[in-house]
Amino acid sequence: xxxxxxxxxxxxxxxxxxxxxxxxxxxxxxxxxxxxxxxxxxxxxxxxxxxxxxxxxxxxxxxxxxxxxxxxxxxxxxxxxxxxxxxxxxxxxxxxxxxxxxxxxxxxxxxxxxxxxxxxxxxxxxxxxxxxxxxxxxxxxxxxxxxxxxxxxxxxxxxxxxxxxxxxxxxxxxxxxxxxxxxxxxxxxxxxxxxxxxxxxxxxxxxxxxxxxxxxxxxxxxxxxxxxxxxxxxxxxxxxxxxxxxxxxxxxxxxxxxxxxxxxxxxxxxxxxxxxxxxxxxxxxxxxxxxxxxxxxxxxxxxxxxxxxxxxxxxxxxxxxxxxxxxxxxxxxxxxxxxxxxxxxxxxxxxxxxxxxxxxxxxxxxxxxxxxxxxxxxxxxxxxxxxxxxxxxxxxxxxxxxxxxxxxxxxxxxxxxxxxxxxxxxxxxxxxxxxxxxxxxxxxxxxxxxxxxxxxxxxxxxxxxxxxxxxxxxxxxxxxxxxxxxxxxxxxxxxxxxxxxxxxxxxxxxxxxxxxxxxxxxxxxxx
Numbered sequence: 036x037x038x039x040x041x042x043x044x045x046x047x048x049x050x051x052x053x054x055x056x057x058x059x060x061x062x063x064x065x066x067x068x069x070x071x072x073x074x075x076x077x078x079x080x081x082x083x084x085x086x087x088x089x090x091x092x093x094x095x096x097x098x099x100x101x102x103x104x105x106x107x108x109x110x111x112x113x114x115x116x117x118x119x120x121x122x123x124x125x126x127x128x129x130x131x132x133x134x135x136x137x138x139x140x141x142x143x144x145x146x147x148x149x150x151x152x153x154x155x156x157x158x159x160x161x162x163x164x165x166x167x168x169x170x171x172x173x174x175x176x177x178x179x180x181x182x183x184x185x186x187x188x189x190x191x192x193x194x195x196x197x198x199x200x201x202x203x204x205x206x207x208x209x210x211x212x213x214x215x216x217x218x219x220x221x222x223x224x225x226x227x228x229x230x231x232x233x234x235x236x237x238x239x240x241x242x243x244x245x246x247x248x249x250x251x252x253x254x255x256x257x258x259x260x261x262x263x264x265x266x267x268x269x270x271x272x273x274x275x276x277x278x279x280x281x282x283x284x285x286x287x288x289x290x291x292x293x294x295x296x297x298x299x300x301x302x303x304x305x306x307x308x309x310x311x312x313x314x315x316x317x318x319x320x321x322x323x324x325x326x327x328x329x330x331x332x333x334x335x336x337x338x339x340x341x342x343x344x345x346x347x348x349x350x351x352x353x354x355x356x357x358x359x360x361x362x363x364x365x366x367x368x369x370x371x372x373x374x375x376x377x378x379x380x381x382x383x384x385x386x387x388x389x390x391x392x393x394x395x396x397x398x399x400x401x402x403x404x405x406x407x408x409x410x411x412x413x414x415x416x417x418x419x420x421x422x423x424x425x426x427x428x429x430x431x432x433x434x435x436x437x438x439x440x441x442x443x444x445x446x447x448x449x450x451x452x453x454x455x456x457x458x459x460x461x462x463x464x465x466x467x468x469x470x471x472x473x474x475x476x477x478x479x480x481x482x483x484x485x486x487x488x489x490x491x492x493x494x495x496x497x498x499x500x501x502x503x504x505x506x507x508x509x510x511x512x513x514x515x516x517x518x519x520x521x522x523x524x525x526x527x528x529x530x531x532x533x534x535x536x537x538x539x540x541x542x543x544x545x546x547x548x549x550x551x552x553x554x555x556x557x558x559x560x561x562x
Contacts, residue, residue, distance in 0.1 A: 072542020
């Protein structure tokens with residue numbers, strides 16, 4: 036055809052839009068991330084990681100496999116009947132919201148069943164599937180003398196079979212110090228999960244820097260951030276695992292306290308290690324302590340050479356702060372000065388060439404063909420339309436402001452360093468909400484079912500149980516599933532938006548909106 040094309044490929048410096056191909060399962064996770072900000076073109080998308088981490092962190096706060104199973108069944112019902120639920124346009128916005136999140140509700144319920152089994156918590160009660168690892172040696176006459184007894188693990192724990200195979204031992208359900216034990220466990224788990232997710236975010240920032248070819252960001256941001264995080268909070272996680280592995284319940288008084296150790300690490304305070312008189316061996320653990328020294332004074336360090344190691348880690352972490360703050364601005368300044376000198380040299384060369392051409396002009400040579408650039412004939416022929424390159428006028432290079440660059444880098448450095456501390460503390464909400472959920476469930480059981488189960492009159496207890504079951508079911512669904520579920524969902528949302536995404540995700544892009552005549556016509560009609 037001799038008709039020229041009306042569409043031309045244009046050169047532009049605008050950032051392309053972002054488009055992610057999703058299905059009905061991944062759409063809800065992508066929308067959660069898009070609510071924080073649309074990913075910049077070719078930036079790492081956090082949504083695939085949120086598919087696993089979002090329901091898992093929710094389940095850590097909602098750890099009850101009875102409540103989780105109910106939530107799983109509700110989500111599974113919406114998934115099975117999704118065609119019927121999504122076929123008509125519903126005026127109920129709340130129901131439409133639940134139907135839209137049917138897959139994430141199913142995932143959150145399924146993960147809550149798993150964490151509930153780990154916590155061994157079902158409607159505030161425990162189940163004994165594998166048999167407890169604790170074996171009380173008290174007889175009936177001994178129990179009649181006192182209402183409460185202390186079980187020493189050296190005497191009442193079965194070391195041959197080991198601990199409970201999966202989850203928390205059910206004997207903790209009847210113990211008076213249950214909350215003390217579960218608080219310690221969940222608090223440490225929260226810190227471990229938090230540091231692990233923040234570490235993943237920092238590692239993903241390297242993927243962004245490597246893809247966009249920013250080696251300066253790798254050496255001045257990624258590496259210092261990684262070293263700072265691991266020297267402080269990665270070391271804290273290592274101490275948690277060290278204490279779990281090398282200090283058993285047979286010598287609890289001899290194990291150092293994590294909080295005191297971590298505070299002394301920053302204060303550079305180290306007291307002499309107190310050793311029992313009959314200490315044997317070199318390991319700083321229970322395996323080196325004889326049974327007669329169990330009541331010895333607690334040691335002040337975990338392992339040998341702990342003091343120089345901790346001082347080295349603190350110094351490394353402190354050195355990373357000026358590295359993040361100063362190196363990048365001065366490198367950018369040196370690059371800018373080099374460009375200015377190079378541009379000045381090119382300008383001087385062009386000036387000399389221009390003067391030479393003016394002094395020694397050359398005759399203009401006209402070619403044989405009278406065809407101009409881009410295929411245009413001199414006499415007004417047809418413009419070649421195979422592909423016309425329309426060049427945009429070159430934009431002036433942005434002015435370099437050392438003060439602005441330094442302030443920008445200072446803000447990011449302070450935000451990251453303080454954020455590592457505040458974000459690690461923020462992950463303690465996993466422990467706090469898990470404790471609140473467990474206590475609400477226990478209070479609900481005690482206030483309703485206990486009356487029927489402990490009623491002395493024959494048959495009256497069964498009738499009372501039947502009467503209070505309706506109230507128990509309503510309060511369970513309304514308070515523990517809906518209200519507590521919404522609270523855990525919002526806290527999980529915050530952990531992903533702030534604590535995780537802030538480590539690598541910019542979210543400065545915009546969605547791809549394909550050209551559509553129908554939308555334009557509908558917009559004109561609306562106006």
